Amino acid sequence: MVLRPPVEPMLAQARETLPSLGPGRMAAQPKFDGFRALLYTPLRTGDPVLVQTRRGALVQDRFPDLTAAARSLPNGLVLDGELAVLDPGGQLSFTALQRRATAGRNARALAAEMPAHFIVFDVLQSDGQELVDEPFARRREVLEALFADHQLGPPWTLCPSTTDPAIADEWLYEWTDVPGVEGVVLKSLTGRYQPGVRAWTKVRRRxxxxxxxxxxxxxxxxxxxxxxxxxxxxxxxxxxxxxxxxxxxxxxxxxxxxxxxxxxxxxxxxxxxxxxxxxxxxxxxxxxxxxxxxxxxxxxxxxxxxxxxxxxxxxxxxxxxxxxxxxxxxx
The missing domain is CATH 2.40.50.140 (Nucleic acid-binding proteins)
Structure with missing residues (x-):
């Protein structure tokens, strides 16, 4: 079955402290402060690129720079990640992102002034084949191969991922000193993608x-x-x-x-x-x-x-x- 919008993104439940990753059990990823989105590349040439918000709205008309860049991606992809916008100083700006997300007729002008970026942390479909029932470790392999094989760069960013507890601690307590990084998200390496289910764990630094x-x-x-x-x-x-x-x-x-x-x-x-x-x-x-x-x-x-x-x-x-x-x- 081919995935088409709306697909509910998988969610995370909050907890106060960072649990043990456990050998070979969990992966940690930085939690970026953006707008959650799913990006769908065309199944066939001529079909539109679609960008779906967490609540199911289609907003690709507000991000013409992303949709144009997505034309160079393989067909039949569904990517899960965070929409983000950098300010002139190179820091993530939520205010700029809000302007982009609510853009109307000036969407193209705003795209030239403040380009959008997509921080990808999961892949739900590749080459038209669903991956939601594959374990996260396998989905991560597919995602890393996508970035390596196509030498993807801006506006695409591969979200870092680690199974090393020391690195996860560093992300939680040091990376969060940088504006736009909130904490970490923990994911079971053997877990399938469960739309709408809070089966991941998020820990925000406070x-x-x-x-x-x-x-x-x-x-x-x-x-x-x-x-x-x-x-x-x-x-x-x-x-x-x-x-x-x-x-x-x-x-x-x-x-x-x-x-x-x-x-x-x-x-x-x-x-x-x-x-x-x-x-x-x-x-x-x-x-x-x-x-x-x-x-x-x-x-x-x-x-x-x-x-x-x-x-x-x-x-x-x-x-x-x-x-x-x-x-x-x-x-």
Whole structure:
């Protein structure tokens, strides 16, 4: 049976720590911070190249540079990977990727300005033959042969893979210092590709750091989510992220220290949304931005702002706003 879209990508379940790879059992790959996508090359000459998102939408018209490059790939391929865009400094930029992913009539102009890259970590079909029932080790062999035989280079990148625990540790704790690398994904060498199933394991690196509580959702007496900020070099308080909902105990502790904002709060009139990609407006309660909160976060930052929810850890009554890292710091 030939694979055609939509195919649900295989998913990963999160865990906090890196498990033992085990001899000959698991492979680790860096987890890049991009848009998950499946790329389908034509079965026959003249058929279109298709690019499918994780949720099944076809977006090849937004990535004309990739579809043009895919014409040189063999027919009948289905590749699984991450769409990514580099900024002028050569770093992965999620903001630039968002612009590409939502491009309309200006898709070709954006492609020339900020070319897309495809970081390939799996192959589901080769030469029109399904590989989903093959073990990951075999699929990896096919993928490595594809890159070697066709001497593939940009916009195609072969995702690194290792069975060495020391290298996996290095990827998790050192590579994640580089913007765009979130952690590692672990895959069974004998596992088949299971569409829509969370049978892989992902481990994101998390760091603890501080920010100022600038606002809350809920109320002063029962805060639900904290909106955290840091001052930039001009003295402006900038939002860096929002926490996950507070549990009852921490919520009571925070409530005991909150003070309603007075006139001239730096976020007066500022519009906030529920999440990074949401347009749903929030109506937070502004508070005096003097309370320092410690939180843990993964490495998914874009221009100083964390995209994923932050985990509140504790208040830092011993710290002042001058002890908080400035806006734009990675931690």
């Amino acid at each position: 760091n603890s750091t501080e920010a100022l509580v600038g606002a809350v959702t809920g109320s002063l007496h029962r805060p639900h989510v904290l909106l955290l900020g840091r001052y930039d070099t001009t003295g402006r308080l900038r939002l860096v992220g929002k926490t996950v909902p507070l549990k009852p105990g921490p919520a009571r502790d925070v409530a005991d220290h909150l003070t309603a904002a007075g006139p001239g709060h730096p976020w007066t009139g500022v519009r906030f949304t529920a999440s990074w990609t949401s347009r749903t407006p929030l109506a937070p309660v502004l508070v005096d931005p003097v309370l320092v909160a410690e939180f843990s976060a993964d490495t998914s930052q874009d221009h100083g702002v964390w995209r994923h929810p932050l985990r509140y850890e504790r208040l830092r009554p011993d710290a002042a706003d001058t002890d908080v890292p400035p806006f734009g710091e990675p931690q």
